[in-house]
Amino acid sequence: xxxxxxxxxxxxxxFICSISVAQSVPNFEIIDGDTINIVDENNLKxxxxxxxxxxxxxxxxxxxxxxxxxxxxxxxxxxxWTKFFASGKTKSEIEYKNSRPNGxxxxxxxxxxxxxxxxxxxxxxxADFKRYYENGQVSQNFAFNTSGKRDGKQIYFYENxxxxxxxxxxxxxxxxxxxxxxxxxIKAEKSFVDGKLDVANTKxxxxxxxxxxxxxxxxxxxSPIEIVKIDKTEKSxxxxxxxxxxxxxxxxxxxxxxxxxxxxxxxxxxxxxxxDGNGILIKLKRFKSGRYIGDAPLPKQ
Numbered sequence: 001x002x003x004x005x006x007x008x009x010x011x012x013x014x015f016i017c018s019i020s021v022a023q024s025v026p027n028f029e030i031i032d033g034d035t036i037n038i039v040d041e042n043n044l045k046x047x048x049x050x051x052x053x054x055x056x057x058x059x060x061x062x063x064x065x066x067x068x069x070x071x072x073x074x075x076x077x078x079x080x081w082t083k084f085f086a087s088g089k090t091k092s093e094i095e096y097k098n099s100r101p102n103g104x105x106x107x108x109x110x111x112x113x114x115x116x117x118x119x120x121x122x123x124x125x126x127a128d129f130k131r132y133y134e135n136g137q138v139s140q141n142f143a144f145n146t147s148g149k150r151d152g153k154q155i156y157f158y159e160n161x162x163x164x165x166x167x168x169x170x171x172x173x174x175x176x177x178x179x180x181x182x183x184x185x186i187k188a189e190k191s192f193v194d195g196k197l198d199v200a201n202t203k204x205x206x207x208x209x210x211x212x213x214x215x216x217x218x219x220x221x222x223s224p225i226e227i228v229k230i231d232k233t234e235k236s237x238x239x240x241x242x243x244x245x246x247x248x249x250x251x252x253x254x255x256x257x258x259x260x261x262x263x264x265x266x267x268x269x270x271x272x273x274x275x276d277g278n279g280i281l282i283k284l285k286r287f288k289s290g291r292y293i294g295d296a297p298l299p300k301q
Contacts (some may be wrong), residue, residue: 045072060086070096085110094120109134116276118155124148131282140298141284143173156298158182164297179297181207226292228267228285230258253279260287271296 031050038046050069053061061067065088070081077096085091089110095103106117113136118129125148131140136291138157145151149172156165163183166283167177173195185208191201230241230249234257237248243265249258253275260270267290268290274283 045075047071111267116143121146122148125278125280135159137161147171183208224292226287226289227290228258228272228287230262230265230267234258251275255279266290 003176026041028035029037029260034048034050036050040046051067052063053065053067054063056067058067063266065086066084068081068083070077071079077099080093082093082096083091087110089112090108091110092105092107094101094105097103101120103119103121104117105120107115109115111134113134114130114132115134116129116131118125119127125142125144126146127144129140129142129144130138130251132284133139137159138161139159140157141155142150143152143154150169151171152169154165154167154169155163158164160182161179162182164182165177165179168175174190174192176192177188177190179190181187186205187207188205189203193196211297230243231251233252234249235241237250241247241249245261246261247258248256251257258267258270258272261268267287269288270286272285272287273281273286276282281298284298286293286296
């Protein structure tokens with residue numbers, strides 16, 4: 001009996017030890033000769049990772065298709081992480097620090113053209129910022145201070161490359177704004193005092209190439225029909241919305257999403273506001289008789 005006890009006491013510690021060792025072995029994958037997707041003995045992600053479709057429920061991606069890739073340090077994203085469209089083309093390149101966007105970033109249209117590029121810190125844009133049209137032409141050229149407020153000369157462009165708006169801004173407040181028609185002629189000159197429009201020192205000019213009624217009718221007839229309906233999360237400024245009449249709608253972030261006349265919950269005449277993932281207004285789409293007739297100039301913020 002004494003001998004049996006000794007045997008038991010010898011084997012139990014070895015068994016416990018073997019369990020402990022098994023739990024501490026790191027996990028990893030070897031793909032094309034490279035060791036990736038390492039999980040260390042503390043169950044923390046380390047080194048270079050590829051996130052595949054089989055690891056996330058993202059529509060459009062095959063199980064072995066890469067959704068994004070980059071480096072982890074103790075389960076925190078560090079350095080440049082690259083995301084991909086389902087087509088395999090690059091969607092974004094964003095610099096991270098401790099799993100927060102911090103540093104340079106760039107997003108792309110699926111055709112490969114740059115969509116937006118800038119610098120991000122403390123959940124806000126800083127330094128230089130550019131947004132582009134899908135044809136590669138610059139749409140917005142801004143400068144932000146370290147507090148994330150626009151500071152210095154801010155320029156909006158038409159899709160043909162012509163200047164739409166030039167604004168001198170200091171710490172987020174307009175000082176002087178000059179607007180242009182698409183033909184390059186000056187549209188308005190606006191002065192501001194402490195960020196508020198100085199009406200007495202504002203000048204508005206007629207276009208040198210006015211649009212005739214016939215031109216406007218032909219343009220409307222050739223404009224594409226586009227059905228823009230209300231999202232169930234949007235709320236009206238009147239508090240009630242039955243899908244008819246004049247309303248100003250707000251999204252979940254309390255930003256204006258649509259403003260105009262509605263019929264059967266569809267925007268017929270007015271504006272549709274479009275924002276990027278950071279909540280920055282990027283486009284104002286104009287509608288008339290249910291047709292998209294072009295973009296309106298973006299307001300200064």
